[in-house]
Amino acid sequence: MAVITSVVMLATTTNDGPSLNSNGVVEWGVKNIIPLVLLVIGIGIIASARKGRISDNANTLTNVMLGMGVIAGAAVLYGFAGQLTELVFGNG
Numbered sequence: 001m002a003v004i005t006s007v008v009m010l011a012t013t014t015n016d017g018p019s020l021n022s023n024g025v026v027e028w029g030v031k032n033i034i035p036l037v038l039l040v041i042g043i044g045i046i047a048s049a050r051k052g053r054i055s056d057n058a059n060t061l062t063n064v065m066l067g068m069g070v071i072a073g074a075a076v077l078y079g080f081a082g083q084l085t086e087l088v089f090g091n092g
Helices: 002-012 023-050 054-079 081-089
Strands: none
Touching: 023 054, 054 081
């Protein structure tokens, strides 16, 4: 009887595995990594502007702005994915 009870308990328990709380890592990255990347991009644009390549700078700046827009759009979709799913498919 004890063996059957143990087997039933093992069968009903769920093993989700270890969980990782990455909120601190994401917050650190947003506070430290992103400003450094933007600083490097800005320094690169200023350095190439001193060489007289203004059209290259305009293209680079446009690409950076488009990239930031795509990243922001992905963040918005990630944040509101549940609400968008309910809006499209309803509460099912």
